[in-house]
Amino acid sequence: MQVENRAGVNHPLAVRMGVIAFLTQSISFGCMFGSFGVLLESAEARLGVGRELSTLGFPLVTLGSTLLAPLVGMLAGMFSLRRLMLLGTGMVSLGYALLGLTHYYPLYLAAYGVLIGPGMCLSGQVPPSILVTRWFTFNRGRALGFVHMPIMIAVLPVVVALVLRRYGMNAVYGALAALIALTLVPIALIVDYPPSAIDPGGEDDKAEAAADPSMTTGQLLRDVRFWVLTFATAAILGGQVMIITHLVPMAKGWGVSDATAAGLLSLNSFAGIAGTLLFGWMADKWGGRNVLTFACLDSIVLWVILLFHPAVPILATVVVLIGLHGAAALPVFGMAISESFGKASFGRAFGLGNLGALPFSVAAPPVAAAVFVRTGSYADAIAIHLALFALGAALVTFFGGRALPRPASVTP
Numbered sequence: 001m002q003v004e005n006r007a008g009v010n011h012p013l014a015v016r017m018g019v020i021a022f023l024t025q026s027i028s029f030g031c032m033f034g035s036f037g038v039l040l041e042s043a044e045a046r047l048g049v050g051r052e053l054s055t056l057g058f059p060l061v062t063l064g065s066t067l068l069a070p071l072v073g074m075l076a077g078m079f080s081l082r083r084l085m086l087l088g089t090g091m092v093s094l095g096y097a098l099l100g101l102t103h104y105y106p107l108y109l110a111a112y113g114v115l116i117g118p119g120m121c122l123s124g125q126v127p128p129s130i131l132v133t134r135w136f137t138f139n140r141g142r143a144l145g146f147v148h149m150p151i152m153i154a155v156l157p158v159v160v161a162l163v164l165r166r167y168g169m170n171a172v173y174g175a176l177a178a179l180i181a182l183t184l185v186p187i188a189l190i191v192d193y194p195p196s197a198i199d200p201g202g203e204d205d206k207a208e209a210a211a212d213p214s215m216t217t218g219q220l221l222r223d224v225r226f227w228v229l230t231f232a233t234a235a236i237l238g239g240q241v242m243i244i245t246h247l248v249p250m251a252k253g254w255g256v257s258d259a260t261a262a263g264l265l266s267l268n269s270f271a272g273i274a275g276t277l278l279f280g281w282m283a284d285k286w287g288g289r290n291v292l293t294f295a296c297l298d299s300i301v302l303w304v305i306l307l308f309h310p311a312v313p314i315l316a317t318v319v320v321l322i323g324l325h326g327a328a329a330l331p332v333f334g335m336a337i338s339e340s341f342g343k344a345s346f347g348r349a350f351g352l353g354n355l356g357a358l359p360f361s362v363a364a365p366p367v368a369a370a371v372f373v374r375t376g377s378y379a380d381a382i383a384i385h386l387a388l389f390a391l392g393a394a395l396v397t398f399f400g401g402r403a404l405p406r407p408a409s410v411t412p
Helices: 014-033 036-047 057-075 081-101 105-125 127-135 140-147 151-167 169-182 203-211 217-221 224-253 258-286 288-306 312-375 379-399
Strands: none
Touching: 014 081, 014 105, 014 127, 014 140, 014 151, 014 169, 036 057, 036 105, 036 151, 036 169, 057 105, 057 312, 081 105, 081 127, 081 169, 105 127, 127 140, 127 312, 140 258, 140 312, 151 169, 151 258, 217 312, 224 258, 224 288, 224 312, 224 379, 258 288, 258 312, 288 312, 288 379, 312 379
16 A cells, blocks of 8 residues: 555655654663663662562563563454553553652562553554565665664663652653653554555455465464474574673673773664664565574574674674664564565564563573583583574575565665
């Protein structure tokens, strides 16, 4: 349903929908992942708990948002995205308000596990990608990359630390609640689908629907294409989580100073901003499946270099490139899913894929830690990820299947 589809032009409102999707995704994820670690010590002092209890809010958010993703993907085909995202945003804002008011540990956990985690899934994890996929037939990969740019995750830790130091913990939680609430305004402007009157023929969408109509959850779970795309994406995401968790101690063990190791971690985070755009552009040119395969193969080269404990300049380059790949995994996966299953099945498949990748992200840090404790080295942990990358690339290459026909585009 696009204007002048043969000329490769999206509907005029597509850019506006993409900006709204970016704002909601970036702010919802940025507020959580850009503030949690900074606020840990203050939360412990207020609640009277130790580090092992204060950190439980983080996995509760991860589990709450990811376990709900398949359901949200299905609900997106039944209800308005605008309503789902308004509900989710309200839940997240209420969660931060509760955190600012409570001194009671169970309510602290409830704020993260019952309000913020599920609310993030409804507002920022699944619907923004669905919105972009519905509105962008052309340059969809770039649009998905733009939506997933982790700008707020990179910027907010500094802002939160400044506000915390000057005004205290309540001010931080109040500011986060207000920032989340502000996104209610652009969300209210969401239009779920491009108006069919703009493209009466709808030839591209009709061809796509005929090639691969909407699939049920059972059909997706029985489709080998879904599993190989999910596995390859999970391999890259798991590697990125392992790097984020263990890069500092790993680099220090190789003789890198504390300050330099922390700087390497920052480089990895900031590289993700460029990575989503770069890999989105690549997915538009060569297809999501091909770029996903490339990302797995490229990761093999980068992680092999880690085995040789390279000097800081080379290590910094490798860490930046790993950050490029890690942040780009979800938008490239979204592009590959839309190519393989079409717009009608995108929400359900994308949500299920998020759930399918969860075990890899959850298991990567403790497995690496266990390997290090047993062997005194990260070499075997790196080797495990190398095997996952190789298997992911092979599976997508040989079992990924063919993509749906894509309309020709004149855009570069």
